[in-house]
Amino acid sequence: MADTEKVKSVADINAETQRIGQRVWDQMERRTPSIFDRRWWDDRILSWAMSDESVKVQMFRFVDVLPMLKTHEQITQHLQEYFDDVRRFLPWAARIGLDISRPNTVMGRIVAVNARSNARNMAQRFIAGSNVDEVLQSVSKLRKQGFAFTLDLLGEAVISEPEAEAYQEQYLDLINGLGPHVNAWSENMQIDTDQYGPIPRMQFSVKLSSLYSQFKSVDPQGTAEGVKERLRPILRAAREQDAYIHVDMESYATKDLTLEIFKDVFMEDEFRDFPDVGIVIQAYLPEAEQDLQGLLEWVRERGTPIWVRLVKGAYWDYETVHAKAAGWPVPVYRQKWQSDENFERQTRFLFEHYDELRPQIASHNLRSLSHAIAVAKHLDVPNSAWEIQMLYGMGGEMAQIFEEMGYRVRVYTPFGELIPGMAYLVRRLLENTSNDSFLRQSFREHVSIEDLLMSPTEVGQKTPPPAEEPVPAFVNEPHSDFSDKTVRAAMQEALDDVEAQLGREYSLVINGRAIDSNKTITSRNPSKKSQIVGRVASASPDHATEAISAARRGFKSWSRTDPEHRAEYLELVAREMRERKYELAAWEVYECGKPWAEADADVAEAIDFCMYYAMQMREMAKPRNVDVPGEENEYFYRPRGVAVVIAPWNFPLAILTGMTAAALVTGNTVVMKPAEQSPVIAAKLMQIFQDIGLPDGVVHYLPGIGEEVGPELVGSPEVDLIAFTGSRTVGLGIYEQAAQTDPRQENIKHVIAELGGKNAIIIDSDADLDEAVTGVIQSAFGYSGQKCSACSRAIVLDDVYDAFLERLVTATESLKVGPANDPGTSVGPVIDQEAFNRIRETIDSEKETEDEDQELALAGDDGPGKKEGYYIGPHIFSNVNPSSTLAQDEIFGPVLAVIKAKDMDEAFDIANGTEFALTGGMFSRSPKNLLRARQEFQVGNLYLNRNCTGALVDRQPFGGYKMSGLGSKAGGPDYLLQFLIPVNITENTLRRGFAPPSEDDEPATTDTE
Template identity: 65%
Template sequence: MARKKKTDPGKAVEETTQRVGRQIFAQLERRTPSIFERRWWDDRILSWAMSDESVKVQMFRFIDVLPMLHTRESITRHLQEYFDEVRTHFPKTVRLALDVSQPDSLLGRALAFGARSNARRMAERFIAGTTVDEVLTSVSQLRRRGFAFSLDLLGEAVISENEAELYQQAYLDLIAGLAPTVNEWQENTKIDVDPQGPVPRINVSLKLSALYSQFKPIDPIGTSAGVKERLRPILRQARENHGYVHVDMEHYAYKDLTIEIFKQVLMEPEFRDYSDVGIVIQAYLPDAERDLADLIKWSKKRGTPVWVRLVKGAYWDFETVHAQAANWPIPVYQQKWQSDAAFERCTRILMENHQYLRPAFGSHNLRSLAHAIGWAEELGIPKNAFEIQMLYGMGGEPAQLFAEQGYRVRAYTPFGEMIPGMAYLVRRLLENTSNDSFLRASFAEDVSVENLLMKPDDVGAAAPPLEETPMPEFVNEPLTDFSRPESRDAMQQAIDEVESQLGEDYPLVIGGRRIDTREMIISRNPADSAQVVGKVASATDDDVLNAIDAARDAFRLWAATEANYRAEYVELIADKMRERRFELAAWMVFECGKPWADADADVAEAIDFCNYYAGHMRTLAEPQQCDVPGEENTYFYKPRGVVAVIAPWNFPLAILTGMTAAAIVAGNTVIMKPAEQSSVIASKLMEIIEDVGIDRGVVNYLPGVGEDIGADLVGSPDIALIAFTGSQEVGLAINEQASVADDRQLSVKRVIAEMGGKNAIIVDEDADLDEAVVGVMHSAFGYSGQKCSACSRAIVHEAAYDDFLQRLVGATESLKIGKPTDPATAVGPVIDEEAQQRILETISEAKEEEIEVALECDLGDLAESGYYVPPTIFCDVDPDSTLAQEEIFGPVLAVIRAADIDEALEIANGTRYALTGGVFSRSPETLKRVRQRFDVGNLYLNRGITGAMVNRQPFGGFRMSGIGSKTGGPDYLQQFLLPVNVTENTMRRGFAPEPDAEK
């Protein structure tokens, strides 16, 4: 008997999709808002913005900054600044108003009032209210229209534990406040009942990262504990009040940890049988189908189903840009049709497993929703067994149609302060007006129904392939993505292995020979001073002379080595570092107290220096010709000679590698003198240099006490160049000593001195405080304030001062202070006892001067074992005080008040230093001015001031911060080279060859 051929369910689903989709569009054509409705006018404004990309961008930038504008003057000024570049796109009356309005004029007042009131009115369309009573009114109106709701709290980013507690309390209060009224509503079976029984009327959506300010994928154990501690009371409150809790999804780095915490807490005995919970899955991630399969397996094991809200995803731009900037794989689909196709595949998975994962489809794409209905009909799933979810204030007519057809439609409903909620409003408006928006295509651009309902795969077949982005000549080494478990495991394994190797001896390396000495440098773990990292030979005066002789002897052969071969050797060093990446980072964790991410970034920068200088040397090695008839002129470079590299401990691998790689790729030989505190890490670099086969004597490893051998190196007549990074005091001493010529010298010594800074960040009145507070905090306290570029002064506009200071204090006291071996640690120890005592004395002296302490963190028991200094914030600091003028090089921040941007710039420039600086401002005019007037070598706008990357941000300052050269930049190698020009007369007895005749 022949088997009956199975019908393709996909074909039947597609037929239903087309039928349902066309029915919806046909009904929508008869349901357009009237000209007498406010929404009609709002839609016209949005439609106008959609039609002009430049106007849209400026309009949304203005809406985003509006919450920080507290005066008519600032509102009018920002309107004029934002729209100046696109004023020709506006009607004449609007252009005239922008041109002639003054803040105190009647027209200026009208502009300011109108801008704020219109933005608030727009916000009211998308935000349900501020108080529980206002929210109750809004959700009651939704219910009368036949909709369910899910409430999501808006507001500032959570950057402190106090803010996380307020976020938690807001949900507890909301659930308790709504329950007495909402649970007494008369039953509406369409939205209050599903095949499993009653559906909770109270429904809230929350973000796990907002429940714990130190939410870090690098620390999954600590993050999970912190989140669950605040999540459990919300789950209990919801369950006791017959409510539902939904976990929203955020950006990709948080995804796996969010899912894991969700699963862990719901497997606890107290919550294992709680079914009124759910989580989001984002279809624009290729991971989505795998994540669904994992949740299905987990749900079966749990024995109680959960809901899944399937969405396309709201962070596409962020994920794409962030991954490109980090040189990581882009985690999202790059074409819209791919996300649409994935949404449909995930829809099928959910529908076929609805008894384990109860489906909710969050979309305004009618094709996607019709497709879900198609699968429901194909599988015989009741209408009330799944949900359609749309954003509050958007897609009103389609939502009404689905509700009228018997589907449960839930409005995702933001609530909270209107003005701080503007950031949400901007995201929604951008999403609604993007080029790929379904709403835009269907209602603003009149795309045909046939095209709107086309299968995503068919759209893809007709779409042109993505253009390949050309690969640049130099690409930065990607930082390790510690949100990936394999990266965390590799780092932890390296830490364990390195810990087993602590305490070994390390000899000098001179001319390829290993030399032990009587005197030893004892390198200690700054987080645990009793732990010896290694015992390093300390060079004597004789060793210095021997090293100079070895380098001088190796110079002639190395200088004659073809530049391309020298570059290949340096690239091999980079390859070896890449192979030993986690091991090298682990050594820095122990020897220099660097937290995981800082140690990893140090290795990445060292790799970058090698690859960048290798490529740049190949370019410089090509002679430049400037020929004329009868004469050839060739311009080329030759190495200087023996280079003394004197490196600091704060970037023990990156800076040492950078100076050494620059010297040797240029054909010089090197005596590598590391800081005493980081001599073990330097020995690891020497191992790598030897492993790649560079000639003996080209690089010599000479650790020792700086005052002793440093002076010998600088004073030697055979040293052609000193490359130094460190304090201003030592740098100036080196420069002074090197300037004294010895009769035996054959050349004037060159000094490259990268010295200190008193770096400032200006926070303007219109700054985004979510970004400014975090930027200042990380810049000031990252690696315990021991980065050359660390922020030691925050200069804040008086209009933003109090809010900024309050949030900065809360955020800083929430940082984890601990041992660098702990991935949760944000602030570790300072480098040694001398640094610890010097910084503590500075803090004590400031207190004695009665400078107000805004925060001094509690160290607990840490100070008993290691060299810890509490992160300390002083406020209302006098710009001329010692605290505001002298470099501290530790976790101490002076917050200074400024009346306006002019005074802020005067304060910022009012030191001897000019290394790094930053400005947080959303005023185009202010950003133009600070570019011209802020005297620093590296200026950062609207971001933190640490973390300079090779090639992107060549690093170095001027004034008393350095000589003006830039490490990792196009002019750096030239410091290590001598330019030579050769001119040849090619005229012979009246005959000159053609330029190419001899080639």
């Protein structure tokens, strides 16, 4: 089409859009609900909620938590907690109700009953029913109004295989239960046929992530197999009952995999000719156009058309916040007019190819729907060849008008239990009350019809671009996005390359020279213990002495190196790590059994430490001056001297790099003693230090057996500082030995020690169990529980104990135990034979406990088994005594103790009732209890409504107290102070009554002037 014709076409379509929109608007103005209509009162409530943003937030938070509130007292308490701060914005009746209602009072009971009743009534507006009979009644009513339907199952998030099976069964039951009734309806040509003939009356929308609890973009093959196994029976039932199946689209992270699975299953011989299927495309994604183009090419190869539901997208806030927090590009358009413009572009694309990609235009925006009708007319697309889709309970008047105009209108109809469906209700309410919502603008704020029907391009011309967001001084290294196939391919390539390098030999490095020894440490792959990762020279006490002496000699010049130059060295290390990110992660997979995401995160944290400490040192290098007339005072820092860094194996690169980088940038020289289980990764770090040109004598690589070299490293009089991360027993031994003063030493040794934890997560009675179960599983069994921050105690309030435990066990049982190099693995091996034996002995001992109440709720499958690697499946013990060994001692493995608490007072007593104070967590939707956690939970890092692992540099400086450490915080603003000595210099500048002027002084004058 020539440019002039294209412009005319756009102008003609826009003019037609305006005419259609005005016509629909005029009819809608005459159809507003009356005061006797329930929806009129619902709309008044929504209008009130929209009047103030803070009220809206609290209202929706209350609706979200309501399903978990079992008693009138709980409801009244939450109403008080949620609305107390915003009471001045409430209607007078609501304020009076809050003022006079209290838990355990008659008024409190009345308020609670009304709150639950109103929420239930509101939910019934948006949710069609909870069983076949109720759903049949609702869809029959829709049909009488002239609407078609598509059903979507609501409920809890699917976090276990039994829940995924139940999701599948509900669809099978509904298909088979509704089929005979729906197919017996008398024909309605407008909604039951298209240009070719009959179309299915029964339509169902399915979320693929709900068909397989281990749906992971990092594991496309395993995920696809799990999804297809449950999707195929649904498709067979649909064909038997003449039903249509639509695949819903969810978060951006699952988009590509969802499209891939959709294409794969419908290219199978059994389903290749099935035309009654479709998928969603989200227009708020700039990628929508390429996704549609890809679907078009695939359909042509398939030979059978599909339907495409075009939507704006329901996860804008989530996608924006999640991407920013992860440091990834925001995948959605930043402004609404851009999404609207893309929606119109893709609408035209669908209509241009309507015989292959059959359009379903899903929106409540009058402009968007009017534009679709105008495009269809312009391209001569028959009315029966496409349809309008709208949400159940929303925009009813508009839907009725389009039906009367002769268009097929299909209502997206959620069904399921009303209480679990509350999350869906909240999303619908948010859509109804968002600032950019068409319904809000048209019915609540009296925006003119001219503005509402303005083209997105015109809106964009009048809309200022989004404000530039301030760039923080420090930005965390983004974790790799394994939903991106190019990232997965890069990681797999690195794994293949590293596997070819396994078994090599590595020397000590002292003063820049490679040194061999007569002993070696053999590093084995925990996932496959027959596989040798490398053979590393093992240092002797003499080697330790040599390394310390070399570090002492190197200290003089290094300590005098400009801090700016020292910071630049760290940035060079970070740059090198970025370039080798997948390679370094692959070494961690093989040497330490870290699954893909865990290994990747460890490398990112190592980069963060380098960049953050470089930034911090630049600031700390600026002297603090406090001058007065005749006196100058300068406060600055000097390095301590020789630092010994003793690192653990569980974060083999991050912690070793972090402690070493902190020592180096502050001007200390370092002897690195890595864990015996991870010497090869440490050798790679040493190689990086050499590659960037760090001077000889500044860092020394000294792998060895702790019992052999440890006494010399800790006891040497030439060592000034010891940075240690590891077990409490070893750490306290280091602290004790360092305190013994050798007459030859010049400094009192300084010890930095992080010693582990016995971390707890409290589950409140109002907690979101979807999030709580997932958070505890991630915290307890991520990296097989081998993190000092891991959750080893779940303290659950009595009210939700049974429900939580049941879901926890079934969800944990669904985790895949396997080798770390398998991207589908959730729980890999433990680190070595010693750890395997120790954890097994603990489990066996607890099985034989004399405590009659304690039970082994889950003995997880060991996956490949101990013959291949050091595999121990997740274990959950229930009804654990808070004072028992299981609840008090650090196990450092995939073992979780679940403890019951009668109330929140007891929960905090249990949580604080150990020798440790490292990390803790709490899942609660009570502002009062969350505040109590902030004040009473004795931990160095407290996590509210999220997992208690995964601290990031600068965001969550990490470290604990009591027997968890000395209180220093790695990755925090005061960590480098541990490696420095503060010095103050004062100079008297007064000489015989004369002092040099300061920079702020005015020039002196004399009488002669």
